[in-house]
Amino acid sequence: MNFKLELKYLSITNYPSFEKHFEKLAQAGWLVEKIYLGSILIKYKKIEPEELDFSIIPYEMETSYTRKTKDDLEEFQSVSNVFGWTYATKTSNLHIYYKSRDSHVIPMLTDQEEEFNTLEEIAKRNLKVHYFVTALMLILGLVNLEAVFDTLYYFRSGSLQMLSLLIPLSLVVNIFQIMNLRRFIKKNQENLELGKDLEFNESNQIGFKIIVIVLVVGLLLAVCHLLSLFLLFRNRIILIALLTPLIGITAALGYRFIIKPLKKSKNFKRMMFVLVVIIAVILNLAIGSQFITTLDTDQPDTTNLKVISIQDFYPQQEESVGLLFGDISFLVPKSYQYTSISDRYQSVYTEYSSALNYKVAETLIDLYIQQSEKSLLEKYGNKIENSFARGYYDNTLTLSGFTMDDYNSLEDRSQWEAVRLGKEMLIDNSILKDDKWGYDEVYYLNAKKEEILIRNGKEVYYLSDMDFEHPEVIKIIKSLIDVN
């Protein structure tokens, strides 16, 4: 093969070690040709083994408001060429030159203080980016953490599970980079003050390689996940999830490659930056709201999905809206939720989960029950407390599962104990196991029997908004579940 690839991170804190590395490889017949993915994937081309000297120069390709064009670089390269240096390639801020070891020419860099000034400018700009990303990851992490505590949602959500991996890793990488850059600047400021040479890092890069591989795999998985959700479930909401970063990236690239290189004042470029941000936000809102308004008329194809529709129970009613959201995760490889609404505004709801194994399916059942208990207490807990505080039964509790008889049976107890026992009765009367259905596990989740939870092997169904004790309803549900 005439080329080879190498995974190595070239940065402003370690580039002198790369000069030696490139020199060694040139002796072995490989010349650095191109650097991809920022500065982590290096491509070499085959050459005749040669003794070369390399010089890596920190040179700011772009700042917040400017960006060098090809023409700007060509002059630099041609003048360097006149003085005996040949341009090899570059990363965003590091340019790589080489010369024959035999030739004695002026070095590319002749002043350490100036070299450090450029490095410091680049480091400070990189730090701003890392601070921003760290803050963003912290916010996302907190939101993710909150969602993780809703463990039922976490089990079924592929995005959450991936974010749980990617966010901490990104945080670690960014915090490490911040510490590294700050230490680098401080150390070399001191060195220059004391008349010493600049100091650089010489790491073996193993930790970096592991993190990069995990991050790249994670990002690829995340993109595949979103695309497969769209293809499998035609979730147009997924398009919005993909569209937002796409619009943002396009706006950023437009600013970077069109506005920045212009020979205009900083004020003009600041104005253009603000304008680009406003346009991106407006586009996102406009396209997003357009998608959302068309969701109401969206009729997903549920032919091969195990969902109930309003027409299963009321054939004379037409389904006016069907809202389908699906997900794929490690623990629940397939799940979806479907709301079917008729033209007379009646609705039925299905949540289907196909778990990874029986253990996960059983855990899902426990989580659904926990969620129902929490929901019942949130809905009726205060009313029970008030009933005992005021000394009379709250009639709005009639269909809750905590009856007048239950209240009367606790009247003699202390208020605290009565409330505690009352809440237990509420749960015991609402969440009832039922063995009549003939499936592995079946639970009614409220006293009106309008919510039901069914486990059939590794499949878990949560259904609501119907009378699930009615024989006809039971028949229809069984026909749905028993389909292979």
Added chain:
Amino acid sequence: MSKPLTQPMFYILLSLKEPRHGYEIMQYVDWLTEKRVSIGPGTLYALLSRFEEDGTIEMVSSEDNKKVYVLTSRGTKILDDEIKRLELMLQDAKGENGNEL
């Protein structure tokens, strides 16, 4: 008064009292200092980039891919301040009566 200039900064600004392009700057500094001071292309172009960004110099023409720069009024002031600073340092070195200590 502006921050002290490093040696390459000083000589580049000095050379841009007249319009010059990159190669001419390196040659001029070589000639002026009788090769005592050499500015490498990496150092030169990094500084030209920074000076242009902060308005110390401006590009006056661009022909055959050679950009010609000259000092702006800001750059002229920075250079004048630096020369004054160096003169004062030299005065200090020579003592109050102008004699070397």
